[in-house]
Amino acid sequence: MGLAGDKITIHGGRPLSGRIELKGAKNLVTKAMVAAILGETPSVLRDVPDISDVRVVRGLLDVHGVKVTSTEEGVLMLDPSNVESAHMADIDAHAGSSRIPILFCGPLLHRLGEAFIPDLGGCRIGDRPIDYHLEVLRQFGAVVEKQPSGIRMSAPNGLKGTKVHLPYPSVGATEQVLLTAVRAEGITELRGAAIEPEIMDLINILQKMGAIITVDTDRVIRIEGVDRLEGYSHTALFDRNEAASWAAAALATEGDIFVGGARQGEMLTFLNVYRKVGGKFDIHDDGIRFYHPGTELNPVIIETDVHPGFMTDWQQPLVVALTKARGVSIVHETVYEQRFGFVDALVEMGATIQVHKECLGGQACRFGQRNFNHSAVISGPTKLHGADIVVPDLRGGFSHLIAALSAEGTSTVSNVGIISRGYEKFITKLEQLGADFVLEG
Incomplete structure (x- = not known):
């Protein structure tokens, strides 16, 4: 794994369930x-x-x-x-x-x-x-x-x-x-x-x-x-970004994932938002179990920020889960100017997401009035369907994986080698969680 040209064909609609282990951040x-x-x-x-x-x-x-x-x-x-x-x-x-x-x-x-x-x-x-x-x-x-x-x-x-x-x-x-x-x-x-x-x-x-x-x-x-x-x-400290990514995957696929090595203290802000969305979690000494409530998810308003705020790397995987929530969610990105390019693929898969240049849902930020698309409005619930996707970057790429896993039908995700920059053995972990896919070199 690790070649930028790698391609994965995913048969979506199966809940991810099982246990994976995190290493250092x-x-x-x-x-x-x-x-x-x-x-x-x-x-x-x-x-x-x-x-x-x-x-x-x-x-x-x-x-x-x-x-x-x-x-x-x-x-x-x-x-x-x-x-x-x-x-x-x-x-x-x-x-x-x-x-x-x-x-x-x-x-x-x-x-x-x-x-x-x-x-x-x-x-x-x-x-x-x-x-x-x-x-x-x-x-x-x-x-x-x-x-x-x-x-x-x-x-x-x-x-x-x-x-x-x-x-x-x-x-x-x-x-x-x-x-x-x-x-x-x-x-x-x-x-x-x-x-x-x-x-x-x-x-x-x-x-x-x-x-x-x-x-x-x-x-x-x-x-x-x-x-x-x-x-x-x-x-090394555990990888908070990977923990949040698998938590979002559990929510989007209506699954149940135990993330070994995750700790409550460093995940505090994420856990609060996860609970507001309707996600369930149980804190254990050796990790955190994240699972879908079995009922409808709630829309939320999120503003990314530097620590101790809501991390920018957490918003992309969570946006996929928010397409399943009933109502309108707003994500205002204040850390990176251009972090919503990944939503194009989600829209192609059936999501209703609009991206705006205005500061929506919170305080005016340094990107306001500067022609950056840095606010997203997600309307749901929508059913995602399979599509052909090319991974643009690390976090966006993992979000596309989650979308394909939660979608009805078959998706082909290309350029998945980028994901190996930050997610250790993610193919093995998908296997452990029961995902239905085929990896092509």
Whole structure:
């Protein structure tokens, strides 16, 4: 599994039922692997999912001289004792469209005094995110040179603590500051920080390594730089996005799925919305059981937000379930400008969904009056029917899988390899839950 051209033919209309197990969060594990570069001794990371994003980071670590070995399934040992500069071409070959190379910069500047990243041009990452990362690194004292083949960074005078105020609580920018500030000389103050559970787990890892990090109220994080960090031993936080995706699948297919490894605390906001929709759940010590109530579902009004709000990655799978609710649901997306492209396929399958440029159902947000389709109105209940679908992206792709599984008739979903970027062994899990499908290479 993992070829972008993979195709799956699904015979829908069967409830998904059974138990699946979660591993660590994609959004934490890949950053924890990068953090290992900062240690003077090897690190051990457990509950690592077998997904393509992890393989990308493993390749990048390898070209930088970090020895990565898998001692048993889901466990990685990362030995950074021979960290070295990598050639642009090698980094480019392993990175693909990944944004991860930008997070290597702070740790590499500390270890080697220099870092390179290939040209992550606008078509791949967009100008704003990379420029913002570069500006943050400059604030720490990095010298950034844009060259035809990419970007070279150096720190002739070492990196110094600084004050950073994020205009929006960006997860990537917060990670950049944390990974750079822990070894920078002096104190770094980060205002407007992201405080997602994956960020807090990264802070836990850095503290295990010897970092001094204080998380204050009002999104303020202070980091006191230290001279040396050791390796860590850590079990990764479970993947909240995958948990919510299977929960939505249980609702959409009128099924019953026990999600092993899911925890209540990090799912609090999702569970409240799930209950409002009419979904049932039982909290257990080893996971959460999600199941359909057997009665009609309720419409809801949702506004996505940064943590502790309703995650943007949760809305796409839940929208599929909302096509089954009686009445009108509204989803206002405030985190990403263009997150409703996936609904075109749902409409083709029989859903009644209208997308609007206005801020509907909540407060005016930063995308209002800017010609972004960022609000969706879902009218239901509608019966979905089979269709031919091409997966556009990771979360949208899983939503299309859920739609096909809940639809009457047969659907062909192409490009499902993208889904393996963030969902470990999802084909095996579909088998475990009794889905009726055929996978074609």
